[in-house]
Amino acid sequence: MKYKIDAGNNQGGTMRSIRRIWPIFLIILITGICTAQVPDLVGNWTGSAPAYFVEDGAHDLVEDDSIILAVVEQTDRLFTGNITFMRDGEEVAEAFAGAISADNKTLYIAESNGYGFGTIISDDEFEMAYLEHGKPAIAAIDQFHRIKA
16 A cells, blocks of 8 residues: 655644744743853952042042952842942941842942942953932942952
């Protein structure tokens, strides 16, 4: 007995197989995107912090300030630590809390007087714009680099 192969039927079977596989491929692709590695920020970071200080209509540009940020604990996308900087000739240390956005590139920091909004550039570098209201009002751009042991 001879069997006749219908090319049209075979194509239909192939299309049905592709339609079944496509959703599985899409799920794998989306899962891979969603499970991107959360950056590890734990450690010590140092950087420069050029800033404007504004009070009573007068402004002062400070370009040579240095800053040290120590991330002491991180749980998933939340982290905490201390930031140390000079103000009026005195060393100031403040605690902060931070969060990494779902894109794993954007970060936010809150401390007692202001907020930082940043971008993770690489495993060892991030930039943050810092804003503080009050007297003086402060706007700074902090560029941080990881201190390697």
